[in-house]
Each structure stands twice: as C-alpha cells, then as structure tokens.
Amino acid sequence: MSIAALKPMTVEEQAITAKKAAKTLSMLTTEEKNEALRITANELEHSYEEILKANEEDLSKGKEKGYDKAYMDRLALTQERIGDFAEGLRQVADLPDPTGDVLSEWTLENGLNVQEVRVPLGVIGMIYEARPNVTADAAGLALKSGNSIVLKGGSSALSSNMKIVEVMHRALEKTKIPKEAVQFIASTDRAATQQLFTMKEHIDVLIxxxxxxxxxxxxENATVPVLETGVGNCHIYVDNKADVEKALNIIINAKTDRPAVCNAAETLIVHKDWLKENSDQLAKAIKDHGITLHGDEMAADALLNVVPAGEEDWANEYLSLDLAVKTVGTLEEAIDHIDQYGTKHSEAIITEDRETADRFMQLVDAAALYHNASTRFTDGSALGFGAEIGISTQKLHARGPMGLPALTTVKFMMRGNGQIR
Structure with missing residues (x-):
C-alpha cells in the first residue's frame, strides 16, 4: 500500500479529523472501549505475518543505512513482540477507566454542588522514533482514556507503523470507536513534524x-503543551553494606536484559570498600556477560580490561553492553554524581542498611527509585499499568511511566438550582 493511499489528508486535516472523532469517543462507555481494544488486539495477533513482512522492509533499509545494533533491536519485531503489544492492549482493557472519576466533591453554603471530574485530554500528538510497538501502545492508551491520537513515527519504522495502523483501522471498523480516532502521519517531510508542533487549535498535548x-x-520548538519524556542515564549505587549476590544479579539484569532500552543501567557507582572486597566476583560477572567497562582509576585498578572513563562516559546513555564505573567513598558522593549526570529517570541503591536506603530515596531526584531491585521495572507493563505511552521525567502533571490517568485532565462541574452571585 502506498503512503498516499493510506493517508491522503494534510497534517492539519488529520488533526481536525482526530478532533471530531474525539467527540464521539468521549461519549462511549467503558465496555465499548474495552471491546474495541480486545478486538484490535486479536486483529494484531492474527495479522502478525503481514506486520513482520512490513518490518522486514524497515530492517533491510536499516542495514543499508548502517544502523547500530541497539537501534536495530528497537526497530525489530517478532511474532512474540507483536503478541506482547497485543497483550498490552488487553491489559489496558482490563484496567479501570479513569474517565468520569469524581476526584472530589462538595456543596457550597448556597447549595451549589461542585465536582472535580477526570476527563480526556482530547487529541494527543505522539512523536516517536524507531520502536513500532509504540504505535499500538500509544493508540491503545489514548483510546481507553477517551482521546484521539495523531501519531508521527520515525522514518526508519515507516513500513511497520503504516501496517500496524492499517490493521488497527481494520479492527476498529468492527467497533464503536471511529477509526479516525487513530491518525498516522506517513509523510517523511520534516515540515509535517514541525506543523504538528504548532497546531494548538487542534492538538491538546504533544508527547x-x-x-x-x-x-x-x-x-524547544513546540507551541502545543508538551508532556516531556526523558532519556535514561540510569545509575546503580552499590553501598558498602550491599549483599554480594543481590548486587551482582541486579547489575547484570539491569545492564544486559535489554541494553537498548531507557531503563537499562548505564553507570555503576560502587563504594570503594565493597569494590575492594568483591572485585574478583564483580570482574567475573562482567566478563561472563560480555560487558565493556569504562571506569575511573580506582575501578581500573580493581577490575579487568577497563577503558579509561572520560567526562562523556558519565553522561552517556550507551544503549549497549557498555557500563561506566564510578568509585565513591560515601553515599553523599554517589548522590552528588547522580545529581550532576542523572536524567531523573530511574536510580537504584543496593544495600542492607535501611537507613542508608531511605536517605538515598529521599535525596535523589528521579521519577523512579529502587532499593535492592533492578531499574528494568520502570515500565508500564511491569508496574501493572498495561502499556505505557512514555516515561515522564518532568514534574508537572505526570511523572514516571505514564498510563491511563496521565492522559486525562479535570473539569469542575457545578450543578445548581438558580444560584447567582
């Protein structure tokens, strides 16, 4: 199918169409939305072969352009991954619908009743790179929370994204949700993205x-309000009172489970006393899992084959089997390092000292904090949200993995009997 055949409308026309669909969507019942999500999940699973065929086109172009291993991993789909994002839609369908929730209610002395009610944002503009699973995840969350969505994926995943949207449209035609509630901008022209930045009259929020x-x-360029997600320069601090087995398991999991994702660990901060006592075990675990270390002088003295770390290593989101190692003498040094180089995404401490752990979690500024657990849990599905639309590292409106409530706002609804002021 050609790009023109899929979306002949201009970007503005797509946004206007999405806004009209949002009105219809906002009036649907929770049951109608849930049924639509389940039908869409089934359609995606049944259509895996055509989705994988489209994905092969993207992967082939990616190889020609020399994309690195991490990027190709984010781009690649398998039958299992398609099944995962279909299951994510079912999980979203099973979650409570936040729209219509009365957050607070009171009655004034004059009898005027006041309710603070959760309602959809309206039209969401989603701009994303590489990972085609985001297409299904974002659309599913938007639809369940009563929002239309205008999707602008990266050109590297164009064929995959177009096919996923085509399959979703095919499914939605069997439901109460208008297929126009999911728009995909197929243009690879940067002007199309720039236009999405500035359509305040049609787009309510950009993610x-x-x-x-x-x-x-x-x-920096949008005039539409932005729900900012962030990159993940995630740290694990191994305290001098850390359990060795826990520490090694957590470090290896956080670095190697999926190194190309934003919740993977990128920097290991280790107390010098713990390193001195456990350097042999740490070095063996690192070697066994093919991790390349970039460390300071103390780390280089204690461990094997350490690449000298420069300033860029402390700020680097490697998205690969590379790990920066910083040695410290105190908790405060560890926190100072995170304050300077962290991206406020996910940070972990490994220690058997509860007081130290509590101090770390109170003083470190990040969306997600862990005591004796891997940073890989900063994920909507892992935390029980179903699919996620992104991980917010800002402090306004939503923070951390953004599930359904993050895609709503509030209205104050007043009911009276002729009251005037």
Missing part, C-alpha cells in the same frame, strides 16, 4: 518519545 535530540527539538 515525544525517543532520543535526547528528538525530545529537545519538541520541547
């Missing part, structure tokens, strides 16, 4: 999801 350059471009 960027991808690398630092994409997020910064949206934040």
């Amino acid at each position: 960027p999801r991808g690398g630092a350059s994409l997020i910064n471009a949206v934040v």
Whole structure:
C-alpha cells in the first residue's frame, strides 16, 4: 500500500479529523472501549505475518543505512513482540477507566454542588522514533482514556507503523470507536513534524518519545503543551553494606536484559570498600556477560580490561553492553554524581542498611527509585499499568511511566438550582 493511499489528508486535516472523532469517543462507555481494544488486539495477533513482512522492509533499509545494533533491536519485531503489544492492549482493557472519576466533591453554603471530574485530554500528538510497538501502545492508551491520537513515527519504522495502523483501522471498523480516532502521519517531510508542533487549535498535548535530540527539538520548538519524556542515564549505587549476590544479579539484569532500552543501567557507582572486597566476583560477572567497562582509576585498578572513563562516559546513555564505573567513598558522593549526570529517570541503591536506603530515596531526584531491585521495572507493563505511552521525567502533571490517568485532565462541574452571585 502506498503512503498516499493510506493517508491522503494534510497534517492539519488529520488533526481536525482526530478532533471530531474525539467527540464521539468521549461519549462511549467503558465496555465499548474495552471491546474495541480486545478486538484490535486479536486483529494484531492474527495479522502478525503481514506486520513482520512490513518490518522486514524497515530492517533491510536499516542495514543499508548502517544502523547500530541497539537501534536495530528497537526497530525489530517478532511474532512474540507483536503478541506482547497485543497483550498490552488487553491489559489496558482490563484496567479501570479513569474517565468520569469524581476526584472530589462538595456543596457550597448556597447549595451549589461542585465536582472535580477526570476527563480526556482530547487529541494527543505522539512523536516517536524507531520502536513500532509504540504505535499500538500509544493508540491503545489514548483510546481507553477517551482521546484521539495523531501519531508521527520515525522514518526508519515507516513500513511497520503504516501496517500496524492499517490493521488497527481494520479492527476498529468492527467497533464503536471511529477509526479516525487513530491518525498516522506517513509523510517523511520534516515540515509535517514541525506543523504538528504548532497546531494548538487542534492538538491538546504533544508527547515525544525517543532520543535526547528528538525530545529537545519538541520541547524547544513546540507551541502545543508538551508532556516531556526523558532519556535514561540510569545509575546503580552499590553501598558498602550491599549483599554480594543481590548486587551482582541486579547489575547484570539491569545492564544486559535489554541494553537498548531507557531503563537499562548505564553507570555503576560502587563504594570503594565493597569494590575492594568483591572485585574478583564483580570482574567475573562482567566478563561472563560480555560487558565493556569504562571506569575511573580506582575501578581500573580493581577490575579487568577497563577503558579509561572520560567526562562523556558519565553522561552517556550507551544503549549497549557498555557500563561506566564510578568509585565513591560515601553515599553523599554517589548522590552528588547522580545529581550532576542523572536524567531523573530511574536510580537504584543496593544495600542492607535501611537507613542508608531511605536517605538515598529521599535525596535523589528521579521519577523512579529502587532499593535492592533492578531499574528494568520502570515500565508500564511491569508496574501493572498495561502499556505505557512514555516515561515522564518532568514534574508537572505526570511523572514516571505514564498510563491511563496521565492522559486525562479535570473539569469542575457545578450543578445548581438558580444560584447567582
């Protein structure tokens, strides 16, 4: 199917169409939305072969362009991954619908009843790179929370994204949700993205999801309000009272489970006393899992084959089997390092001292904090939200993995009997 055949409308026309669909969507019942999500999940699973065929086109072009291993991993789909994001839609369908929730209610002395009610944002603009699963995840969350969505994926995943949207439209035609509630901008022209930045009259909020350059471009240039997601320079601090087995398991999991995702660990901060006592075990675990270390002088003295770390290593989101190692003498040094180089995404401490752990979690500024657990849990599905639309590292409106409530706002609804002021 050609790009023109899929979306002949201009970007503005797509946004206007999405806004009209949002009106219809906002009036649907929770049951109608849930049924639509389940039908869509089934359609995606049954259509895996055509989705994988489209994905092969993207992967082939990616190889020609020399994309690195981490990028290709984010781009690649398998039958299992398609099943995962279909299951994510079912999980979203099973979650409580936040729209219509009365958050607070009171009656004034004059008898005027006041309710603070949760309602959809309206039309969400989603700008993202590489990972085609975001197409289904974002659309599912938007629809369940009563929002239309205008999707602008990266050109590297164009064929995959177009096919996923085509399959979703096919499914939605069997439901109460208008297929026009899911719009996909198929143009690869940068002007199309720039236009999405500035359509305040049609788009209620923008959500960027991808690398630092994409997020910064949206934040700096958009006139539409932005729900800012962030890159993940995630740290694990191993305290001098850390259990060795826990520490090694957590470090290896956080670094190697899926190194190309934003909740993978990028920097290991280790107390010098713990390192001195356990350097042999740490070095063996690192070697066994093919991790390349970039460390300071003390780390280089204690461990094997350490690449000298420069300033860029402390700020680097490697998205690979590379790990920076910083040695410290105190908790305060560890926190200072995180304050300087962290991206306010996910930070972990490994220690058997509860007081130290509590101090770390109170003083470190991040969306997600862990005591004796891997940073890989900063994920909507892992935390029970179903699919997620992104991980917010800002402090306004929503923070951390953004599930259904993050895609709503409030209305104050007053009911009276002729009251005047």
